[in-house]
Each structure stands twice: as C-alpha cells, then as structure tokens.
Amino acid sequence: MRNFEYFEPKTFAEASALLTRYGGEAELLGGGTDLIIGMKDRTLTPGYVISLEHVPGIEGITYDDCDGLWVGAMTKMRAIERSSIVRERYTALAEGAEEVGSIQIRNLATLGGNIAHGSPAADTAAALLVLDAQVKIAGGEVERSVPIADFYLGPGQTVLRTGEILTGFSMPARSANSGSQYLKHKIRQVMDLAFVGVATSVSLSNGTVTDTKIGLAAVAPKPIRATDAEAIITGSSLSGEVLRQAAGAAAGQSSPISDLRCTAEHRREIVAALTKETATTAVARAQV
C-alpha cells in the first residue's frame, strides 16, 4: 500500500470541502471493503482518503407511506438485510444486501460503496433497479437526483463527478400487493461474487401482473433492465408459457462476456432460469 493522508470530517460541508480541495487524488472511504483491497494491491493509489464514517445525515433507513423508503449511502448491508420494512416491502434489496460477502463484510460494507464502486456485478444493483431507486448526490451546495438506471456508465464508471458524494437512495412507496426477489448465481454458497444476478419486482391486481421490473447484474457492462421480458409479463397471469417467453427475452437482452468464471452462453442460460424463478417468487410474494 502506498502512503496516504487520512481525514475524518465531522460535517458534510467539511467532507465536501476536502473533496473539492484534493479532487481526483482523493477517495471517499465508506466501509473500505472495495477501496482498501484496491489500495493494497495498488490498483488504487489515492494520496488522500476521506472517511464518511462521522459525517451525519447519510446513514439510516426511514420509511413512510407517502415518500417511500430512504436508505443513507453509509448504511451497512447488515442493517439493510435486518430492517423489517426493507424485508417486507423491498424484499429484493434485503436479499441483495444479504448476498454480499459474509456477516463480517456486511458489518462494514455500505450501500453507497456498493453502488459508487460501479461494479456491474454489485449485489444490490439489480434490486435498486427494480425498486425504482433514485440516487441522491451532493457536491458542495448542489444536490441532484439520478435514476439508478442512469447512474452507471460502464464497468467502474458512474455519473459521480469529482467532488461529489453519494448521500443516499430513495425508493417509492410500495403497496401490499407487490412482491420482489433477488437471486444470485454463484458456485460458493456465500462469499462468492455474482456470476449472474437477477431481481424481479411485480405488482398484482386481480391475479394479473400490472407492473413488472426485471434487473440483471453481471451480464452487461452495467446493471440493466430486461424491458422486453417485463413487457411480456406485464398484463399476463404468469403462465408457464409467459415465463418461458420472458426468460428467453431476458436472456436475449443480456450481453454477457465469457471469462474465467463461465461462458457468455451459460450466463444467458442462467439469466433465463433466474428470470423464471424470480418472477414466480415475486408473484407469489405479491399474493400473500
């Protein structure tokens, strides 16, 4: 690891000022579970590390029926998976958080870090996509809100500009007749990165699916929505034939690569399999 200077700002303004001062030479520190690894193998060599640990107002989970869910960027994965409101209404997000690393990792890892890191395989990304999350960003005095679908630019690339801090995520309120699921394809039960991640969210009305969102992770340069598959499911009552068609459509919309983990073809097959399974579960959950 290269030497660096370390800061623990106590206010948002202070953090923002430091970030402005050191610009591209600075890295924000959330839980450090991505950053420190990169610094240790020297793929990241920041001269300045600014911890967000003591910055108030960017950690926690709040919900109301009108504004929906807000999750602060510094909220730990462990807190998200254990939150009853997230578990009940935003199930895919709880399941995404729960898939990250181990309990030890999840006690450090933050939701903001998972997304800001820009990995197309991030375990919470597909869930945030199907839960319609808005990414809250602040830089200096300026605040903006970006739909999660527009947040990613490519592998490791996001719309975050130098000097900006991700402050949190907001998601619209969800009715009781909605359901969601996130599934991750992996070889090891825990502590494995996603070969493929699929999240599906649905709303039901009188046995018909009225709204479908399908998010895919690790099968394109960034997390994407499988809109073709969504269109097939929406308006249906989710028959076997619909599921088969949707699975094929989702696989078709993915553009995975072959790498040392598996081939692109296998990833597409898994997209299809997990689309079927998550859609089925999401509908079942919406019915409860």
Added chain:
Amino acid sequence: MSEHAVVGKRLPRVDALEKVTGAAKYGADINFPGMLHARIFRSTEVHAKIVGIDTSEAEKLPGVHAIITQDDIPTGRAVFAKDKVLYYGEALGAVAATDPDIAEEAADLVKVEYEPLTVVQDVMESIKPDSPNLLNDKTKDGPRRRVITRQLKKLSKVTDEDNSAEIDRLNTELEGLDDEIYYNVAGETHESAGDAEKGFAESDIVVEGTYTIPRVHQVYMEPHVSVAHAEPSGKLTVWASTQGHFAIRSGIAGVLGIPLSDINVVGVTMGGGFGGRFNIQATHVPAVILSQKTGRPVKAQLTREEEFLDGRPGAGCIIKLKTGAMNDGTLVARKALAFWDCGSVAGGPIANTIRIRGVYKFPHLQMDAYAVHTNKSGTTSYRAPGAPQAIFAGESQLDEIADIIGMDPVDLRMKNMREEGDQVPAGAIEPIVGYKETLQAAADAVDWWNRKKEPNQGWGVAVGDWTNGCGPGAVYVSVHEDGSIRLFHGSMDITGTDTAMAQIAAEVLTVPYDQVSITRGDTNSAPYNTGSGGSVVTFTMGNTAKLAAEDARQRLLELASQRLNTDIANVELKDGKVSLTNGDAPKSLSLGELAAYSLSTTGGPIVGKGSLSGKLSAPAVAVQIAKVEVNPETGTTKVLKTVASQDVGFAINPIAVEGQIEGGVVQGYAWSMMEEMQYDEKGNVNPGFVDYRVPTSADIPRIESVIVEVPAPNGPYGAKGVGEPSLTPTLATFANAVTDATGVRINDLPIKPEKIVNALKSNGNGSR
C-alpha cells in the same frame, strides 16, 4: 475403550488455549528491532529468455538495503531464475528494505528484459514433438512402445530360432507409434500384475474413460513466512513456518554450502501445510541470503497471490482408465495411462497412480504414468499425493460398471474388496485390514439399502485408501519433583499430534492428562525428527512417546524398589503412584516423591528416551457417502448429507480424528466441485480467493464421522495414520452423487454448474 484412562478420550488440544486466545506465535508474529522486509521480484512472462535484469533504479529507492539474484547463491543451486523463466511469477530475486511497502515498491522498479519463447501449458500438448523443449529431457516411450522395444530386445538375443518375421512385424508396429514418443517428460513409473489385455479380453464388459483433475493449491491459511538472522560469526538462525524444521536446516545447508551445525532452525507455530510447507526457496533461502548481506534480521513473507503464482501446489493430471468386469460384478482387469502436470520442476506423484487399484482384487493391472513439464510453477505434495486423483478415476468407473450391470454400488465394492491374506495387485500380501467393516459402517450410517431420494437428488459412495509412513523421531520424557511430566521433541504439530503424545505419556505414566506438558525444540536442541507429512506423526511420535514414557516408568519402578527396599517385581505404577504389591502394609510413593528422590541417587534425574524409525505401518481406508441435490436449470449442487467412515486403527483422540476426517471431506468436496488453478497464455489467472474458490461452512452441512478401529499391529495403541486417508475417496463420492442425481457423468473436475447444464443439454434431458 474402558481399559484406557487417557488415550481414546475426547480431550482438548494441548495448544487450544494459545490458539483461541491468539497467544500462539506464528511466523508473521516474529519481529526484531532493525528487522528488514523482503520482497521477491518475479517474472511477468510465461516462458522467455532473460536478456538482462537491471536493479539500479530499485537500489536507489531510499530504504532499500540489499537486492539479490541467482548470482548471490553461493552453490549455484537453483533458487531464482537466471537464464530463462518457465512460468509467470517465477522468482528472479529479492529486495530487502526497511518496510514491506518500500520493498514492494523497489521490486516493481526492477527492470527485466525478456525474449519471449513459445508457451506450453497443457500436458497433452507438451508431450508432442512440436512443443517447446522446456528442460532438455530425453524423449520417453509410451506404454505400447515400451512393450515392443522390450520384446525386440529379447528377440534379438535369441539365436537358435528364426524370428525375423516377428521382428519385422514389431518393427512395423513401432514405426506406426510415433505418437507414443513423449517429449518434456520429467519422470515415469510403470507397474503391472497379470496381463491387463488378456483380462479385458476375458471380461464381459469393459469401460473406458478419461479423467481430468486440475492443479489445486493446498491453500493453507498462513502464507509462507520466515525470519532469518545471520550473525557476524556465520551462525544462522531461521524462524520458519514449516512442516519440518530439520528438513529446512538440511535444505538451507545444501543451498548455501555451509555446515548443518552453523544453522539453527526454529519451527514456529504454523497455519497449515497439507504437504506444501517443506519449501525452502519460497521464503527461507531469500531471507537468509538477504540477512547475510545486510547483517540484519530479515523477514520474508508471501502474499496470497504469490502463493498461487509461485507456491508448489498439488499436480493436476489426466488419467485414461479402462476397467474390465464380469456381469456378476467380479472385477477382472484395470489399466491406467496417466500424465501428471509437474510444471517447471520434476516431480508429481506419478508413482501413486497405482492407487487406481483401490482396495480391490484385480487379477490384472497395468499402470503407466508420466510426469510432464509445462510452463507452470513446480508442484509438490498435497495430502495423500496422487491418491485422490487416481481414486477419483477408479471409483467413478466402478459406479459406471455397477450401473451397466445393474448392481448396487456398495455391493459391487464389497464383492471385490481385499481381505487379510489377499494379493495386492502389483503389491505385497494384504495384512489385517478393515476395508469391509469400514464400508459396512458408512452404509449402515445412512441405511444405504433403504436410501430414498426426491427428483434431482442423488447418492454417491466411494472408497479410498492410504498407508501412513514412519519416519525417524525421538522423544524425551522427564519427571519432575511436583509430579509433572514433560515431553521434549523436534516434531512440528499441525493436526494435534502433540496432544496425542501427551495423552500417551499420561496413559503410560498413569497421571491425569493435564499433568503432562510438551515442548518442541529447535534444531539445535531437539533430536532429529522427520517432517510432519505422510500421516507419520502420531504413528511415529506416538510410538516414541510411548517408548520414552515406558523408559521413564522403568526408572520410576527401579527408584521405588530401591527406596522401598524391595524387589522391582513387587512394585507397580498405578494412579500416578508406585505402590508395593506384595501384601505388606500399604506403602506408595508419588511420582513427585520419586522425582525428588532421584536427584540424590547416583542414577540422577528421571529421563526416559524413545527413538525409532521405519516401523511397518498398516493400510487405512476411508469410505464416504454423500447425498446431493442438483438444480438442473442452473447446474448448482447442494450437499444434503455426508457420512465419512474411516479405519483409524485406534482413535487416540476422537475429536482430533473427527477434525481430520471433516477436513479431508471439505477439501475433497472443493476439489470435486469448485477448486481449480486456471491458466491462460498469461499464466495463472485466478491467483486469489475471489476466483479460486475454497468452500465455507455454508457449503457443506454437518459431516457425520464414523470411526472404525481395526488396530494396526505396530501403531501406538493400534493407531494408524489418520491425516491423509479422508481426502482420498471424496472427489469420487461427490462425482458419483452428482451422476446419481442427474444421469450425467462429468469426468473433468471441478464439476462446475456450467458443465452439468451442458451435459444435461447434450444428454437431451435438459429441462428447458
């Protein structure tokens, strides 16, 4: 087991407290004032000529104290690459600096100029004539060529008959066998019994298959580390994390060309080895030479990435196996042709390809095995070297036969198992063994013949075998005035072997277990000891501890008879006291009293000695049964149940034995389902735990161990080597279970989900 008071009991390890409190000192915990940190610089090419190494920029970096290359190795023995590199990550030299970050920075500043050469990483490519010549090996003949060449030699000696027709025929056949001229072969072994070809001709069915087992790393938890201190006098001390500090001492003496007596190796607490921690050049030699150069203590420590790039993993192999059997399940013949990928260093467990014979009565057997060089790091032992691979092939094929003839896989194995007095194919006569008992025990534990399964579930069984070694070892036992017993020896404890020794000494001397303590000496203080590998330790050191304790007991009895003025026949050691047995008024002396008394005798303090080597060991067997469930859409496998039975001879400490069994199962599960060192033209591409997957406790539910005890005639209390057998059947167990669940057989490990999905697709019963 009631005849014993301490052995056979579930007692906590002697080192439990220091391990759980973190007090145990591992190599990385050894630090000295002024100590420097080493970093090895490594090849960034897979196969290339070294044109030049320029260390000038690195030398200029503040904090750098010394840089060494192969030119600094006094004997010229290979430590660093000099003229050419044979794999990515091969060590070229090392830097010593004031802190690890500077050392790392400096290592990056070393400039190396290469002239790239053609790369070969696949053994089957490497043996071909157009592959690059890696280490100037002579070509070797394949199995058929060997036979013909030998026949021709024989015929040429016959002068009283005309053999010219036969000679011509053989010569013609030989000419057609160019593909049996193997290049880049580092070593070969051949064994046979009976006549395999004849056996196949007589068989009702013959099954053939090619089995591929990748190179796997021992992934001991602690990477290699050493601290070396060279004093101006020339004396060297090395704190080494190793399976055998005496082996490290002789290794260093050889490379440096200095007397053994100048080197003291302190074996420190070690984080696992599995056969991979006898390596002297990974860290020990670089640390020593850097310390000699700088006069300061030097610590050398590998990162996990370096462990993968330049460790000495277990060799991968390709085994072509053929088995012949009768319709009633009688095994007739088996033949193997194996190619082991030994990378850049001659080695590979080729001889253990013989494990394809398993525990069965094959009248006909043939085995031809070759170690083949490739552009990868060298390999070394990994727990029962060679056996898990050979047994994977053998036990997979048994299940195929069982399936074809419609026989239960356990019945098939039981029918063919050897018993005491049977001929071991290409081996000796079988001594007393517990093969059948152990198979029966595992089958009973799962109620095998009434086993049930839901769709996509399957059961697998496999049998593996292994025999421990017995190396030289010695123990001293002393008895102190407070009655405490101390053991002293030079054996490295990896698995709980110190605990076993302490239990044995307590048993012999009839004292409570916690009255015994045990100390490991460095190479300057302890008597010579073999390294801790090959399942030797409890067998060897248990015996020496027993001998030493018995020696001490003899002295205690002598002292007591002197003190009590009676014949030695009239005293006995019981419950930690020596008492009179001949009726008179009860009189006894405690061990403490006798120890105190001994100090004023001409015989002096009580010390018992035990020393031995090469005792004949007994074969051990491990049987495992697993139940799995496979998701046919995703190819993901879930383990539902695992039972592991093992003949351990006698379980000196059942907890420790179960730990060994469970560890073997977990490792074997990983070999079969996930572990694999992957290579592309740039070298090893998964040098870390992100993509080299070792399982966690979430992957394997509770393992049920069943201990079987068929005593080893020469083992301490009948104990056999326990460490290695448990890994031998596991690969096949899980492979067989997956086949039972899916109907497809994957002979190319690891059985990753993608392979299952693809096999199901080509089998026509994919579920899409």
